[in-house]
Amino acid sequence: xKNLSQKVSQAPKSKIRELFDLASERTDIISLGIGQPDFVTxxxxxxxxxxxxxKNITTYAPTRGVPELLKLLEDKIYRVNGIKSNWKExxxxxxxGSGAITLAYxxxxxxxxxxxxxxxxxVSYYYCGVFFGVKVIEVERNIDFSPNIEKIKQxxxxxxxxxxxxxxxxxxxxAFSRTELEELVDIVIENDLYLISDEVYENYLYDGLIQVxxxxxxxxxxxxxxxxxxxxxxxxxxxxxxYVVAKKEIIDLxxxxxxxxxxxxxxxxxxxxxxxxxxxxxxxxxxxxQFNERRLFVYNRLKEIGFDVVKPRGAFYIMPSVKNFGMTGxxxxxxxxxxKGVAIIPGEIFGSYSDYKLRISYAIELGKLKEAIDRxxxxxxxx
Ligand SMILES: Cc1ncc(COP(=O)(O)O)c(C=O)c1O
Numbered sequence: 363x364k365n366l367s368q369k370v371s372q373a374p375k376s377k378i379r380e381l382f383d384l385a386s387e388r389t390d391i392i393s394l395g396i397g398q399p400d401f402v403t404x405x406x407x408x409x410x411x412x413x414x415x416x417k418n419i420t421t422y423a424p425t426r427g428v429p430e431l432l433k434l435l436e437d438k439i440y441r442v443n444g445i446k447s448n449w450k451e452x453x454x455x456x457x458x459g460s461g462a463i464t465l466a467y468x469x470x471x472x473x474x475x476x477x478x479x480x481x482x483x484x485v486s487y488y489y490c491g492v493f494f495g496v497k498v499i500e501v502e503r504n505i506d507f508s509p510n511i512e513k514i515k516q517x518x519x520x521x522x523x524x525x526x527x528x529x530x531x532x533x534x535x536x537a538f539s540r541t542e543l544e545e546l547v548d549i550v551i552e553n554d555l556y557l558i559s560d561e562v563y564e565n566y567l568y569d570g571l572i573q574v575x576x577x578x579x580x581x582x583x584x585x586x587x588x589x590x591x592x593x594x595x596x597x598x599x600x601x602x603x604x605y606v607v608a609k610k611e612i613i614d615l616x617x618x619x620x621x622x623x624x625x626x627x628x629x630x631x632x633x634x635x636x637x638x639x640x641x642x643x644x645x646x647x648x649x650x651x652q653f654n655e656r657r658l659f660v661y662n663r664l665k666e667i668g669f670d671v672v673k674p675r676g677a678f679y680i681m682p683s684v685k686n687f688g689m690t691g692x693x694x695x696x697x698x699x700x701x702k703g704v705a706i707i708p709g710e711i712f713g714s715y716s717d718y719k720l721r722i723s724y725a726i727e728l729g730k731l732k733e734a735i736d737r738x739x740x741x742x743x744x745x
Contacts, residue, residue, distance in 0.1 A: 373489040376711075381695070385705045392734040393705040394722045397532070399597040399678065401649055407596050410637030414630035423629035425617050427455030427605070431632050434639040439607055443561075444578035445588065451610040454617060455603060455627045459562040460486060462589035462604040466558045467494040469608075469615040470587070475523040477558075480509045482681065482712035482719065484532050484560070497521070502715045506672050507536035507681070511545050518549070524556040525549070527576070530563040533712045533721040534681045535657075535674025537567055540574050547579050557586045562604070563677040565595045565646055568654050571675055577607060584609050595646065596638045601631045653678055656724040656731055663735045664722075667742055678725045681709060685718040687745060694720060701744075702737040 385391040426432065432449035439445045439453075447453060456462040463486055471477070473495035479487055481500035491498035499522075501513045514525065527546065530537040538546075550557045557576055564573045577586035591604030606616060620626060657673075660680055664671045669682040684694045691708035698704050709719030724731055 369493050369495075372492050376485075381699065381705050381707060384699060388703060390703040391699070391705055392703065392726070392730050392737070394724070394726065394731075394734055395705045395707045396723045396725045398599045399594060399649070399653075399725050400727060401597050403596055403598045403601075404638060404641060404645055406637035406641055407592075407598055407601070407634040409634075411601070411630050411634030414633035419630045419633065421629060423455075423626045423632060425620055425626050426453065426613070427627065428629070428632045428636070431455065431636050431639075434636060435605055435607075438639055439588075442564075443573070443575035443588070445575055445583065445607055447583075447607050452607055452613055454606050454613050454620065455632065456589070456591075456606055456616075456620075457604065457624055457627055458593055458599070458602045459560065459589060459591035459604045461602070461624070461627070462591065462606045463487065463490055463558075463560065465606055465616040465619060466587045466589060467491070467496060468619040469612050470524055470556055470558075471496045474521060476519060476521040477524050477526055478514055478517050478522060479526040479528075480514070481714045482533055482709060482716035484528055485711055485713070487526055487528075488713055496523075500714045503534065503536070507531070507534035509538075509542060509546065511542070511549070514546070515549055518553050518555075522553065522555060524558055526558040526560070528560040528562075529573075530566055530676025531679075532563065532677055533679050533707075533709070533716075534672070535677050535679045536672075537571050537676035538574070539571075543574050543576060544579070547576055547582055550576075550585055551581055555585070557582065559586055559588050560590075561588060562591045562594050564590065565650065566653060566678055567676045568657060569675065587612060592635050592638065598634075598638070601628070601634060603627055603631055603635050652728070653724070656726075656728055659728065660722065660724045660731065660735065663739075667735075667739050678723055680722050680724065681716070681719050682722065683718050684720060687742060690717050691720045692717070698738065698741050702741045704734050704737050704741075 436449040467490045476497045478499045480503045499517050577588045588607040593599040671682040695708040707721045709716030
């Protein structure tokens with residue numbers, strides 16, 4: 363039979379899924395692989411969805427989303443992110459943050475274009491590049507996971523179309539300072555590039571760090587695709603709702619692509635998102651406090667055990683190195699799930715420069731987290 367799609371075949375099956383399949387066969391597993399928060403979705407979001415279904419809102423939604431939701435997003439984006447937009451032109455709802463990434467690639471790139479990003483980084487950026495014929499250039503992060511601005515400058519060629527940033531970051535936990543962001547923005551403007559800014563973890567910031575959205579900076583709205591989602595803030599990954607803010611020409615292309623591929627997003631779920639956006643944002647204060655407690659606990663314990671580890675500044679991940687222990691991340695991950703029943707994702711799946719790293723998610727209850735770290739300590743002691 364003839365070959366199936368070479369582009370799609372190039373992407374490996376998700377190693378995260380493989381690990382969870384292994385874990386699902388045992389009852390003693392503690393998973394530090396989770397990419398979603400562990401608190402329950404706020405009730406208004408759930409109720410909004412249920413009410414919409416009870417009103418038979420089961421038809422196609424408008425391609426870009428329900429106007430009431432788009433208006434609320436316009437307001438949120440101005441209040442929280444300082445981005446001035448017009449809901450009629452500059453916003454589109456997407457199938458989660460993932461759908462927003464797909465739309466960013468679909469609307470920006472032509473075959474052969476180059477995209478620069480810092481690695482390790484979120485795995486989809488690379489494979490979306492393969493699907494859309496984009497050459498993804500990975501620039502190694504500095505030791506503390508900050509972006510290496512000099513190397514980013516050196517990676518620019520006449521084919522470079524865009525730079526992609528994700529702050530706060532999955533998997534490293536790094537978050538940009540304002541100065542770093544401004545340096546990067548200068549590069550974007552000087553080289554006439556676009557910037558894709560993935561801000562799905564914008565609420566998970568610690569030590570007084572404040573999120574600065576690049577699209578709010580002078581001259582950047584026209585050049586930036588800002589993407590975000592309901593998933594992490596409202597612990598609602600299953601709602602599959604995200605959004606993009608960008609200039610009209612980009613949103614128009616995204617709208618066309620949406621029409622011919624997914625034909626919109628879940629209609630009833632949009633009413634859940636509406637109710638979520640009406641909530642006072644203080645609902646998140648206590649949650650963030652708990653995440654911060656876990657962050658400090660994991661960081662301190664890993665250091666104590668002897669890991670080479672950087673204190674995360676945002677999101678809910680930490681990325682220690684296992685080089686000290688003479689293993690690759692992949693070897694460590696395979697052995698510890700077998701010996702101690704702890705599921706941890708090896709760094710290598712997050713692109714280059716992470717073969718000797720692990721990604722640990724602390725989006726689990728503190729008691730379980732303590733138990734998992736004790737098991738890791740036991741594992742290391744026996745080595
Ligand atoms: C950096 C980043 N962007 C986008 C996504 C995708 O988000 P969603 O689950 O809303 O599709 C994730 C999910 O883990 C992520 O970590």
